[in-house]
Amino acid sequence: MMTPDLFDDLPDLPPPAEPVAPPAAIAPTAMPRLPGHLAAALGALAPQRDSWVEQLLADCVRALYDGDVCLHPGSRADRPADAESRLRASALVGAPGEVAPLILDHGWLYLARYQQFEQRLAEQLLARARPPAGFDPQRARAAIDHVFGPPPAAHDGQRLAAASALASSFAIISGGPGTGKTTTVTRLMAALVELGGQPPLRLRLAAPTGKAAARMSESIRQQKARLPLPPALLAQLPDSAQTLHRLLGVQPNGGGFRHHAGRPLDLDVLVIDEASMVDLALLARVVDALPPDARLILLGDKDQLDAVEAGSVFPALCAGRGLEADTRAMLATVTGQTPPDGPLPASRLGQVVAVLTHSHRFGADSAIGQLARDIHTGNGEAVAGRLAAAPAPGGDDALSAGNGTPAALERIAADGYRAYLACVHHGDEPAAVLAAFDRFRVLSAHRDGPDGVTQLNARIERALHLPADRPQYPGRPVIVRENDYALGLFNGDIGILLDTPAGLRAHFAEADGGVRHLSPARLPAHDTAFAMTVHKSQGSEFDRVLCVLPPADSPLATRALFYTAVTRARHAVCVWGDPAAARAAVMQVPTRQSGLARRLQVTPGPA
Numbered sequence: 070m071m072t073p074d075l076f077d078d079l080p081d082l083p084p085p086a087e088p089v090a091p092p093a094a095i096a097p098t099a100m101p102r103l104p105g106h107l108a109a110a111l112g113a114l115a116p117q118r119d120s121w122v123e124q125l126l127a128d129c130v131r132a133l134y135d136g137d138v139c140l141h142p143g144s145r146a147d148r149p150a151d152a153e154s155r156l157r158a159s160a161l162v163g164a165p166g167e168v169a170p171l172i173l174d175h176g177w178l179y180l181a182r183y184q185q186f187e188q189r190l191a192e193q194l195l196a197r198a199r200p201p202a203g204f205d206p207q208r209a210r211a212a213i214d215h216v217f218g219p220p221p222a223a224h225d226g227q228r229l230a231a232a233s234a235l236a237s238s239f240a241i242i243s244g245g246p247g248t249g250k251t252t253t254v255t256r257l258m259a260a261l262v263e264l265g266g267q268p269p270l271r272l273r274l275a276a277p278t279g280k281a282a283a284r285m286s287e288s289i290r291q292q293k294a295r296l297p298l299p300p301a302l303l304a305q306l307p308d309s310a311q312t313l314h315r316l317l318g319v320q321p322n323g324g325g326f327r328h329h330a331g332r333p334l335d336l337d338v339l340v341i342d343e344a345s346m347v348d349l350a351l352l353a354r355v356v357d358a359l360p361p362d363a364r365l366i367l368l369g370d371k372d373q374l375d376a377v378e379a380g381s382v383f384p385a386l387c388a389g390r391g392l393e394a395d396t397r398a399m400l401a402t403v404t405g406q407t408p409p410d411g412p413l414p415a416s417r418l419g420q421v422v423a424v425l426t427h428s429h430r431f432g433a434d435s436a437i438g439q440l441a442r443d444i445h446t447g448n449g450e451a452v453a454g455r456l457a458a459a460p461a462p463g464g465d466d467a468l469s470a471g472n473g474t475p476a477a478l479e480r481i482a483a484d485g486y487r488a489y490l491a492c493v494h495h496g497d498e499p500a501a502v503l504a505a506f507d508r509f510r511v512l513s514a515h516r517d518g519p520d521g522v523t524q525l526n527a528r529i530e531r532a533l534h535l536p537a538d539r540p541q542y543p544g545r546p547v548i549v550r551e552n553d554y555a556l557g558l559f560n561g562d563i564g565i566l567l568d569t570p571a572g573l574r575a576h577f578a579e580a581d582g583g584v585r586h587l588s589p590a591r592l593p594a595h596d597t598a599f600a601m602t603v604h605k606s607q608g609s610e611f612d613r614v615l616c617v618l619p620p621a622d623s624p625l626a627t628r629a630l631f632y633t634a635v636t637r638a639r640h641a642v643c644v645w646g647d648p649a650a651a652r653a654a655v656m657q658v659p660t661r662q663s664g665l666a667r668r669l670q671v672t673p674g675p676a
């Protein structure tokens with residue numbers, strides 16, 4: 070019999086709140102004390118203890134903190150050829166489907182819980198990656214024509230993406246900033262409503278963080294206002310997104326989730342934005358809680374940073390894209406356009422992935438767009454060249470670069486916040502102050518160390534002559550560090566302390582466009598937010614960004630981190646640091662160990 074929640078019978082592991090960095094900080098103290106104890110306790114249960122297997126158990130837990138879901142035991146054995154047989158002899162290790170702390174699956178060793186997350190997620194997504202019941206390409210074509218207009222002469226990637234999502238109960242639309250993901254999904258939802266008939270479809274929008282949910286809501290509202298569609302149709306589209314945790318009904322104090330396979334979500338279509346930020350465990354839970362006939366649509370940018378927690382889920386789901394001949398013909402019918410030539414799918418999900426490549430925000434000659442493209446394609450020389458040729462910060466340039474003294478960095482950072490502080494001092498409405506704060510942001514890779522966000526915040530406060538010695542002052546921006554389900558505040562939410570007639574209050578933007586406030590004494594753990602980590606900035610955009618590069622030898626100096634930082638900027642980015650560090654970051658593409666892509670391969674590969 071199925072348990073209400075497949076994953077409830079396994080111990081939960083605390084996920085890391087943020088990547089641990091710089092490397093020197095990845096000391097034993099940064100690791101939970103649990104692994105060694107767990108290993109010893111569980112090892113004692115095994116009839117014949119093997120210290121190597123116990124070490125692997127500890128390593129599997131530690132690997133999660135590096136973002137890896139599994140590890141390859143052979144590479145950690147004195148005699149790799151004997152590794153599997155030695156593992157099979159241990160009572161700590163089982164095969165998929167067996168009950169054991171560790172699972173050996175196609176030569177990869179997992180903590181049981183994560184092996185289940187991964188296997189079940191792959192199985193469930195594959196089961197959904199097929200046409201919904203009653204799918205009719207001719208009716209779909211009529212709906213596409215209605216929401217997109219008649220097919221244009223030139224190929225339209227958004228039209229193809231929407232058609233592909235109509236034709237499958239599970240679909241992915243990936244694209245960089247401004248490539249039209251929101252536009253496409255708004256039209257797609259309108260087409261679904263048209264095809265849905267009665268009773269009306271229950272569509273829900275969600276995102277991994279409060280900030281991303283608020284942005285998704287705002288973007289969908291803008292698109293609804295802009296798209297030339299009948300008002301009665303637009304009125305049926307949702308425009309308020311919630312966090313995935315709220316959608317699942319997370320229960321306070323470790324009480325699990327209200328929705329799971331035994332009590333599925335009450336919806337027909339779920340659209341998740343910023344899917345690259347969703348980790349393996351959370352996505353597995355969401356998919357488990359979907360009703361059998363519901364549609365799932367993931368939006369995201371596969372080139373952005375992975376989720377902080379373990380797994381590299383979204384890139385793995387997007388890998389191996391391609392079309393079989395019959396799908397190509399079906400999509401030609403639905404779009405009225407011949408899909409461009411491309412490879413056959415290498416992944417069994419490869420036919421449900423659409424990638425939007427044309428940025429409507431950054432034109433071909435936009436400095437941010439060009440820099441982002443060179444980072445994305447790994448052209449380190451071009452990136453270093455662009456930065457070397459860029460003007461110094463201080464002007465109106467879309468791209469500027471600097472590498473000077475700490476005092477110079479502090480001046481630029483402080484200057485970026487002067488307009489915001491003017492709003493605070495004028496006593497502007499909280500919504501206007503929150504909007505002014507979002508016009509500029511300082512992003513850094515690290516939390517600690519020189520040029521880490523903690524130090525940068527203190528230096529910016531000093532440069533702005535803010536009363537940083539007082540714990541709370543009007544104009545202090547704060548970023549919440551942990552989820553508080555009772556208050557409805559989540560890790561990464563940003564608020565601003567402002568004076569009110571009732572005293573100092575922390576103000577937070579709400580997904581519906583409103584602003585709520587609460588006493589600073591009630592705030593969950595939080596930090597100052599003039600500078601924030603690139604990880605925390607995912608799902609947000611700012612008019613101008615000051616991107617402080619990590620040193621070239623930092624493990625966080627990666628292509629995805631640099632790309633994510635630069636693409637947070639709508640109008641201007643200033644890159645601060647050594648161009649050699651920029652080149653090094655572009656060349657560093659770390660891989661995370663995960664079996665998801667292997668499970669999805671058309672021909673399962675060797676272990």
Ligand SMILES: Nc1ncnc2c1ncn2[C@@H]1O[C@H](COP(=O)(O)OP(=O)(O)OP(=O)(O)O)[C@@H](O)[C@H]1O
Binds near residue numbers: 247249
């Ligand atoms: N086909 C199109 N033709 C003209 N303008 C478009 C088209 N698609 C999108 N746009 C415009 O480009 C801008 C970005 O679109 P949209 O918000 O849909 O992209 P996005 O990929 O969701 O962006 P992001 O997630 O980075 O905010 C919007 O102003 C939108 O109106």
